Amino acid sequence: MEQDGRYKYGFLYVWIKESCDKLYNLNIVEKFKNMIWWIAKSKIFKVLETEDNEKKIKNIGIDLYKLIKLGVILYIWIFHIKTIWAIAITFYLIITTLMTYLKYHFWNKNSNDDFERSRRRFISMMLSFAFIIISYGYLYDIPYEYAITKENSNSVQFTVNQNNESVSWDEALLYSISNSFGGNYSSIVAVNKVGDWLSISQIVITFIYITLIFAKSLFG
16 A cells, blocks of 8 residues: 555545546547547648647537537427436536536646636636536426426415426526525425435535635635
């Protein structure tokens, strides 16, 4: 344990770090941006293999990946797709979005940060946060519509709508935004354990996300 110096900061640090690294390896964004770079330097586009070109093309690849994953969520939301695969993809994208922000903007040390890089990081943070909100809006509105409901104005209690009146997409989005900022969107409430756990998972994820933002701003 002492020979390789891996446990200088304790075994919990090593275990958590290695677990985060293994989880991040499941993120396809790395493979996607490497594929974009491979295409760019191929015989078709013939981009010169320089460090600046590689960084530029890979950043473009990351931007394309962000647009694609947002497009995926909007597509399954608009067309009311609620298969197990759609749900699994949504949760996968939520988790990997958090992992990507953790790895590149907090976990790794960036000694060469400049103003433009800091600005790009801020934009990336805002887009990632918005993506999580939209993803949960889809989950509340489509696959887990049975887990939340509107307030029954005729009763003190919150009950499932007897007329099968579902929550609208904008109400689901507002509920997602409210959970992200620890608010209380009183027009909608979870009505079962699924709704409770889904809401709590969003609160926990956004809490971790906001904690990372504050930690980064404090410690650089």
